[in-house]
Amino acid sequence: MPMTSSIARRAALPMAGVAAALMACLLMPATAGAEPVDAPNCTAADLAGVSAGVAASVSAYLFTHPDVNDFYTGLRGQPRDQMAAAVRTYFDGNPQAHTDLLGIRQPLVDFRNRCGMSEPDQPLLGQ
Template identity: 55%
Template structure:
């Protein structure tokens, strides 16, 4: 079965949106830590470091979602919902699906490590 180009674009947009939501929830405080005087920042805490790690996590998340159609479908189905509803649905899904929760937590770990090394506030627990 072939999916249409529009459906393919929507799936990719959904995957990227899910990654963006996850990144925004986990790393809202990191840019302020990176904006401080570079001489006072720990090594490897520049905007370039954040961008590089973020792009790697985004690529890994995309690959995971393409190889796990059920998880991809779930995140794609969140498109257009209010942010509070997305948070609730993601928390419920992750509670009901510990495998994908562990997989996605592992994929995001490099961003968590960067955040911890660079002195930003701790990441909220995954619902």
């Protein structure tokens, strides 16, 4: 059955919101004034490439796991502290989804470690 453009937009909006939230958390440094590291392949373009790959993988995961997609979509509009608590509670009850998303996110963790970048203050994976 072909997807109408309004259905496609409706399906894409929650994904765009989740992707934007993840990107914001991933790109925000945990500490201000960190010294830049001259490691190879640590440019803004490298970060954008790794982030794009992770975002595409998260999108595919959420589309193929509607329960997780519905959960993240339902976080829209909640205060950040309530989101963090909800994410922890959700993943306590759904450890496989947590493991899956941590694996999808691993290339960004590896990039940050290799390039001397700190983790965001409040990741959206309930860590």
